[in-house]
Amino acid sequence: MIELDHNRIPEHIAIIMDGNGRWAKKRGLPRSAGHAAGAESFRRAARYCRAIGVEYLTVYAFSTENWKRPEDEVRGIMGLLRKYLDEALRDMEKEQTRLRFFGDLSLLTPELRELCERAEERSKNYPGGQVNICLNYGGRDEIVRAAKHWAAEGCPELTEELFGSYLYTADMPDPDLLIRPGGETRISNYLLWQLAYAEMYFSDVLWPDFDEREIDRAIAAFQSRDRRYGGVK
Ligand code: IPE
Ligand code: IPE
Numbered sequence: 608m609i610e611l612d613h614n615r616i617p618e619h620i621a622i623i624m625d626g627n628g629r630w631a632k633k634r635g636l637p638r639s640a641g642h643a644a645g646a647e648s649f650r651r652a653a654r655y656c657r658a659i660g661v662e663y664l665t666v667y668a669f670s671t672e673n674w675k676r677p678e679d680e681v682r683g684i685m686g687l688l689r690k691y692l693d694e695a696l697r698d699m700e701k702e703q704t705r706l707r708f709f710g711d712l713s714l715l716t717p718e719l720r721e722l723c724e725r726a727e728e729r730s731k732n733y734p735g736g737q738v739n740i741c742l743n744y745g746g747r748d749e750i751v752r753a754a755k756h757w758a759a760e761g762c763p764e765l766t767e768e769l770f771g772s773y774l775y776t777a778d779m780p781d782p783d784l785l786i787r788p789g790g791e792t793r794i795s796n797y798l799l800w801q802l803a804y805a806e807m808y809f810s811d812v813l814w815p816d817f818d819e820r821e822i823d824r825a826i827a828a829f830q831s832r833d834r835r836y837g838g839v840k
């Protein structure tokens with residue numbers, strides 16, 4: 608039994624949803640089955656984080672580098688996203704969760720892009736916490752995009768706050784906790800600016816198996832850390 612301090616639940620959790628392919632391989636299934644199981648794991652995680660009071664959940668669904676994968680795998684992932692978003696649009700009302708998409712959506716199919724935009728628009732005033740889905744997202748791409756916005760505005764006096772306002776996360780706090788399941792201990796171009804002081808939690812459990820108990824473990828680890836932000840205690 609994992610005891611959590613319910614007064615110290617992280618306000619913002621970021622997750623790199625990794626390990627779908629290996630999960631499928633272990634079972635002798637195609638990688639697409641791993642992605643389907645990963646999508647289910649995501650729905651479950653979103654529901655659970657909401658239930659325990661996490662305000663922001665930001666997940667890495669597809670990186671700017673993931674286009675290097677075989678065409679049929681990419682097509683499969685995009686198909687799953689469409690299916691997931693269709694369902695999400697339906698139960699979003701019930702959960703009252705805001706959905707946002709971070710990343711360059713211009714490379715998605717018009718149909719998928721339209722679904723993303725519709726979901727954002729429909730949910731924008733919902734009070735029930737926020738889920739950010741990173742899609743064709745790269746941390747460097749986000750920083751370059753922010754710099755271009757800044758330049759287009761005539762290069763106003765630059766501060767960290769101002770620069771942060773050009774990022775996808777403009778109106779939200781930085782992640783308190785980064786979770787990476789799947790055994791790799793790198794950040795793979797994820798939220799490079801925003802993770803400056805996040806606590807990192809790496810786990811060998813593959814994403815489709817990363818259930819409520821694993822999330823509790825990650826939060827318990829987070830609660831045991833001493834966040835100093837460069838100061839002393
Ligand atoms: C994460 O799982 C999903 C995406 C990157 C889209 P992977 O597909 O990377 O799974 P592994 O790392 O090969 O097991
Ligand atoms: C990171 O996982 C991207 C997502 C989970 C969407 P990858 O599987 O693409 O990362 P690497 O290749 O192991 O660094």
Ligand code: MG
Binds near residue numbers: 625626627
């Ligand atoms: Mg991977």
